[in-house]
Amino acid sequence: MTQIPENIMPNSEPVEMLLNMGPQHPSTHGVFRMVLWVDGEKIVDVVPHIGYLHRGSEKLCEGEQYNQVITLFDRMDYIANFNNEHVYVRAVEKLMGLEVSERSEYIRVILCELNRIASHMLFIATMGLDAGAMTPSMFCFRGRERIQGLFESVSGARMMHNYFRIGGLKEDVPDDFVHQVREVLDLVKKDTEESDKLLSFNEIFLARLKNIAVMSAEDAIDFGLTGPCLRASGVDYDVRKAAPYSVYDRFDFDVPIGLDGDCWDRYYLRVQEVYQSIRIVEQALEQLPSGDVASSLGRRLLRPPAGEVYVRGENPRGELGVYLNSDGTDRPYRIKVRPPSFCNLSSLKHMLKDSWIADSVVILGALDIVLGEVDR
Amino acid sequence: MAQDGDKQDTSEQQPEQTVSASAAAHSAHGADEPPADPLAGLSSSGRELLGITMDVLKEFSPSADALDDLPQVKIDRRHVLAACRAMKEDHRINGQMLLCLACVDFSDYFQLIYILQSLNPEQTVVIRTDVPYSDATVSSVTSVWQAADWYEREAHDLFGVDFDGHPDLSPLLLYDGFEGFPGRKEFPFNEYQEF
Numbered sequence: 001m002t003q004i005p006e007n008i009m010p011n012s013e014p015v016e017m018l019l020n021m022g023p024q025h026p027s028t029h030g031v032f033r034m035v036l037w038v039d040g041e042k043i044v045d046v047v048p049h050i051g052y053l054h055r056g057s058e059k060l061c062e063g064e065q066y067n068q069v070i071t072l073f074d075r076m077d078y079i080a081n082f083n084n085e086h087v088y089v090r091a092v093e094k095l096m097g098l099e100v101s102e103r104s105e106y107i108r109v110i111l112c113e114l115n116r117i118a119s120h121m122l123f124i125a126t127m128g129l130d131a132g133a134m135t136p137s138m139f140c141f142r143g144r145e146r147i148q149g150l151f152e153s154v155s156g157a158r159m160m161h162n163y164f165r166i167g168g169l170k171e172d173v174p175d176d177f178v179h180q181v182r183e184v185l186d187l188v189k190k191d192t193e194e195s196d197k198l199l200s201f202n203e204i205f206l207a208r209l210k211n212i213a214v215m216s217a218e219d220a221i222d223f224g225l226t227g228p229c230l231r232a233s234g235v236d237y238d239v240r241k242a243a244p245y246s247v248y249d250r251f252d253f254d255v256p257i258g259l260d261g262d263c264w265d266r267y268y269l270r271v272q273e274v275y276q277s278i279r280i281v282e283q284a285l286e287q288l289p290s291g292d293v294a295s296s297l298g299r300r301l302l303r304p305p306a307g308e309v310y311v312r313g314e315n316p317r318g319e320l321g322v323y324l325n326s327d328g329t330d331r332p333y334r335i336k337v338r339p340p341s342f343c344n345l346s347s348l349k350h351m352l353k354d355s356w357i358a359d360s361v362v363i364l365g366a367l368d369i370v371l372g373e374v375d376r
Numbered sequence: 377m378a379q380d381g382d383k384q385d386t387s388e389q390q391p392e393q394t395v396s397a398s399a400a401a402h403s404a405h406g407a408d409e410p411p412a413d414p415l416a417g418l419s420s421s422g423r424e425l426l427g428i429t430m431d432v433l434k435e436f437s438p439s440a441d442a443l444d445d446l447p448q449v450k451i452d453r454r455h456v457l458a459a460c461r462a463m464k465e466d467h468r469i470n471g472q473m474l475l476c477l478a479c480v481d482f483s484d485y486f487q488l489i490y491i492l493q494s495l496n497p498e499q500t501v502v503i504r505t506d507v508p509y510s511d512a513t514v515s516s517v518t519s520v521w522q523a524a525d526w527y528e529r530e531a532h533d534l535f536g537v538d539f540d541g542h543p544d545l546s547p548l549l550l551y552d553g554f555e556g557f558p559g560r561k562e563f564p565f566n567e568y569q570e571f
Contacts, residue, residue, distance in 0.1 A: 051549040056558055059534075063565050094444065221473050221495065224523030235495060242498040309444040310476070310491060310502070323478045323489065336478035338491075346526040375549060 016044060019357070023052050027130055027361040030371030034348070034364075038357055046352045046360075048345065053375035061335040066092055066166060066302040069332065074160045076337065077373040079122055082108070082115040082151075083315045085164040090245065091311040091322045092166045095304045103291040104168045105247045110181065110284045111154065111163070113277040117188060118147040119316035120270045120277075123368045124192075127267050128199050130365035131208045136195035143191030146184045153180065166302060167295030178285050185278055192274050200268055209264035213351040213363040216261060223347035226340050227318025228273065229367060232258030232265040239314040251283045263366040270316075270368070303330050317341050317368055339373040417445045421499075425469075429501055432466045433459050441504070443489070448502035456488075456505055457515040457541075463492055464520055469501060470494035474517070477527035479535045481560050484509050486537055490517070507537060516542035534559030 022033035031052035037045040057076060061069045073084040086108055093100060121144040125137035148158045154173050155163035163170050174180070199205055215225070220233040230237055238255040240248040256272035258265030306328040312321040318340025325334040344367050351363050418426065426440055426447035436455035441448045451459050463471040471492035478489040490503040507514050516539035517524045528539040529548040536557040539545065547554065556563055 051547070051551065054549045059558055059563070059565070222522050224473055224475065224521065237495050237498075242495075307444065310446060310500075312475075319475070321476050321491070323476060323491075325480055334478075334480045336476065336480070336489075338476040338478075342526065343523055346523065350522070 021360070023049070028364065028371075029126060029369060032345075032364075032369070032371055032374075034352075034360075036352070036357065036360065041356050041358070043352050043355055043357060043360065046349050048348055050345070050371070050374050053371050055376065057376040058335055058337060061332055063331065065330050066304065066332065069335070070164060070166075071160070071162050074162060075372060076339065076376060077315060077317065077320070077341070077370050078159060079370050080115050080119045080316045081159060081161050082111045082164070083119075083313065084320065085161065086112050086246070087311060087313040087315070087320045087322050089164045089166050090313065091309055091324045092302070092304060094309045094311055095307055095324060095326055096166075096302070098167045098296070100167060101291050101293060102247070102289045103172075104293045106284050106288050107169060107173055107293065108164060109246055109248065109251075110281050110288075111151070113280045113284070114147050114150065114181070114184075116277045116316045117192075117274050117281075118144045120274050121147075121188075121192065123270055123316075124195055124199070124267070124274075127362070127365050128195070128205070130361050131205050133199055133202065133205060136199040139191045139195040139198075143188040146187055146191075150180055150184050153177075165295045167297050169293040169295075172293050178288065181281065181285060185281060189275075189278055192271065196271050200271060206264065208359075208362055209267060209366070210262060211260070212263040212359050213355060213366070214260060214262045215347070215351065219347075219350065220261065223350065224343040225318070225347055226343065227315065228269045229266055229318065229344050229347075231255065232269050233261035234258055239312055239319050243312070245311075245313060247284075248280075250287065251280045253277075253280050253283075263362055266366040266368075273316075301330050303328060312338070315340055317370065317373070318344060337373075337376060339376065341367075341369040341371075341373045345369050345374055415440065415442045418442050418447060419445065422447050425499055425501060428466075428468050429463070432462055432469055443502045443504075446491075446500050446502050448504055450504045450506075453488075453505045453507050453514045456490075456503070457517055457520070459503060460490065460492075460517045460520045463501065463503065469499075470496065471501060474521040474523045474527070475500070477524060477531065479531040479537060479559065481535060483561050486512060486535060488514060488531070488537070512536060513538040513540055515540045518542055531559075533557075536560070 017038050019036040019038050021036060022028045023031040033049040035047040036043050057072050061072055070085055070088060073088045074081045077084050121140040125140035128136040152158050155161035215233050217233045217235050220230050234257055236257055241255055253276045256269045258269050304326045306326055308325040310321060310323045312319050320340055321338030323336040324332055327333040352360055429447060429449050430438055430440055433449055436451045436459050438449040438451050441450055463469050471494060473493040475493045476491040480487045486507040488505050488507060492501045516528055528542050529545055531537045532539060532545045533548050533550050534557060
């Protein structure tokens, strides 16, 4: 962080002022409000207020049948719907001891990684916008729209897919799926490269992000950061590698690690993750087996045995954990979600302290929060 | 998988759409089976980790258990803070990260489930404690992990569990003045409060 002079208002007593940001502030990426206590341009303290989007999703899950809960998971992290669905269906499958066909798992991984790319592209676009760069967002949104068009051809919806099923998928992908994905990947790769070239090493962008809100590895772990925010601080921890789930152990990919733990690292790490996800999808397309994708359970009403599981997966924003408690009826007894954004956001107070007001926007932006998941 | 084959057979005999595979399997085998081993889901490394955990927490009279494939210990709620600190400081467990704090309502008591993660080596341990309705207080672990801050505020909001020693238990997800605890089982689904 740049050195902040001790006395920023010479010849006068420091006066603290209260500055309200949000809930409808464009830089908060949703309805999030923070109250900043500022001394001149310096942030002394911050009180984050969340809950504007609280729908009680966990409680709602208790009133829905197991298959209906998938739709609620779609609406938590609404930028990475497939990843959310994946963790939930894996939780129920684990509880029931279900085997899923290879083809289903491969298609799930392909869609999840494509969703990660789409999510990171949205992040790159908004990060550029937060720092004042308009053009890269055009490339990124173009690429993201292509992926969402692909999702639409697969599931029928751009965002709220409801495509994964407990034990399989809703239906098989279109016949030309592999061809479509390859075509989209080439274009998306170009879009990412273009915005990468324009933005990543741009001098103004570097000046806005480099050495801002530095987070040490110890602090990051203590605050429970996961995903890109944790890895930017130099901690090599990715659930896909640490505790491989689904078919992730069959792919060759790297986990990018940051050096300094500042905002720029958080940004650039996600750019690198896009390339890694493209690698995974390419390998998965090559290995994609044929077979059935329908759930072996058919359309029956599910009644998993009484018991509990904790299942986690690597979402674009970090580790999504689902604690599922079943009492043997057709509805879950309790579902507790460990949303990655929620934990990442709780470190905001620590990050914003002693930084400038002008930096608050990029600091919040680099955390890449989705309020639907924070508030649930 | 043998279990899967089992399920297939029973579902063919009972073609009703609402019978779940596992429930059918249960009824087919009858109830006179011996109770399942709670540690059955654990792998050998999981059992080893459970042994170490029991050793670390031995002064808090823990009982060994498993959350599916994760080693789990149950302790009394009075020892939560000390146990969490011991788990974090012990280098074999290395519970450096609090992954999740789940609160489950069982209508006359709550269960708090602390999921601890070590990054090196990669391992997960679960601490569980019962909190009665009549005195829903447990000591806060914010002094051990800062991550506990919002988890505990959330549990306080939705379930009314008090965390002794938490710096600020103001409403997080709910607005000021909200009445009741919407996470509890007794809270009605379809009633609204005027804001």
